[in-house]
């Protein structure tokens with residue numbers, strides 16, 4: 001009996017090894033929060049028996065034996081320690097127009113590419129034996145087709161799955177063919193709501209067009225140039241985008257402005273929300289003893305609180321002091337949101353924090369700093385689960401009044417609990433869904449049915465801009481001709497009349 005169980009177990013473990021695929025996971029976005037999001041997916045795949053090689057800017061000690069981190073070292077330092085770079089100062093980025101922010105973002109992507117290519121980690125992967133096979137490549141796509149293109153080229157183009165911790169669906173345009181609906185959805189860097197006036201929509205159209213042109217004419221050629229320095233014979237790097245079978249973005253329709261998705265874009269919003277770890281003892285004690293509730297203050301993992309400046313910090317402390325009964329915690333620790341005594345979350349409105357607050361049903365006061373943080377808080381305000389304040393000038397009185405309103409008016413908590421219920425009400429956990437779709441690609445490595453033809457035909461045709469240009473030109477020519485002919489006829493009559501008169505005279 002024992003023996004047969006042993007044989008069975010042995011058989012199972014062999015089956016797991018055989019079924020386990022060899023997966024390359026590229027996590028090259030220089031942002032801690034993006035790694036926080038990728039982490040559960042890396043481990044989730046490993047838990048299913050896959051052999052995951054994570055080529056990543058951040059690595060972890062003591063991973064399971066089928067997770068192999070290879071670090072692309074020095075990229076964070078190169079990008080954020082450069083005092084001249086706007087990317088090292090999120091507050092100055094917050095003052096930019098969407099044009100500036102979109103450009104700065106593309107520049108950030110190019111920098112991630114440039115410094116990752118220089119890393120020893122990248123060289124290590126490129127030195128893998130020529131016959132080494134990966135069954136699948138997963139790329140955190142936000143920084144574009146750079147390291148992923150090099151890897152796909154080296155390992156004979158295995159199928160590609162794209163993932164992102166971001167919720168801007170239009171960022172999947174180059175590989176899923178997604179649409180930027182300028183009349184409906186504000187660009188992900190645009191501080192606007194769905195109720196855009198005509199002027200907003202004109203600007204939104206320009207932002208979306210600018211973003212597209214930046215990618216096509218600046219980012220991709222630049223990345224191609226950088227990769228080509230290492231691998232001269234590689235095909236144009238942006239063409240590797242077309243290998244993407246499915247895209248898994250951090251999107252959930254219930255918790256953001258709604259917009260249509262392409263069929264191979266599978267929303268896995270909130271996959272980072274895993275069962276929360278038990279709190280450290282001291283925090284647990286503080287949380288348990290706060291009978292009148294706790295308010296959490298956090299600006300996330302990218303913006304350090306010390307960059308706030310004394311004036312802002314004093315204003316925040318001043319506001320906190322006027323609620324002596326309430327326990328305030330100033331900390332980056334989203335696990336606290338799960339505690340029943342947590343009442344309110346004062347946040348920079350980063351996507352992961354916002355999603356976690358919604359998951360746990362905690363209403364928000366948002367201090368958006370830059371980029372998508374505006375749209376996160378704008379959505380939350382719209383559905384009545386949050387109030388928004390300005391980080392540029394923090395006014396203690398205004399903050400006091402806002403905290404008071406949020407703590408006394410039950411509607412925010414009620415709305416948030418309803419939103420939370422809808423966010424959680426899914427057939428499977430977002431992480432399980434992500435893993436299922438990745439395995440779907442492993443099971444169907446050659447299937448391209450879900451991919452949109454939009455990727456092939458490109459932006460101009462897909463949006464029918466060529467047709468619009470043709471119609472515009474046709475209308476312009478026709479009106480020109482009509483006006484010209486009418487004018488001539490009118491002139492002839494007029495002149496003819498004159499001539500007649502002249503003769504008579």
Ligand SMILES: *[C@@H]1O[C@H](CO)[C@@H](O)[C@H](O)[C@H]1NC(C)=O
Pocket residue numbers: 022051052053068
């Ligand atoms: C698992 O990944 C590691 C690191 O890339 C590699 O050295 C090893 O050969 C892989 N194992 C299998 C069974 O493919």
Ligand SMILES: *[C@@H]1O[C@H](CO)[C@@H](O)[C@H](O)[C@H]1NC(C)=O
Pocket residue numbers: 384409410411412
């Ligand atoms: C609570 O807040 C909601 C949303 O701002 C508002 O409509 C409602 O009137 C407020 N209720 C009270 C009692 O102030």
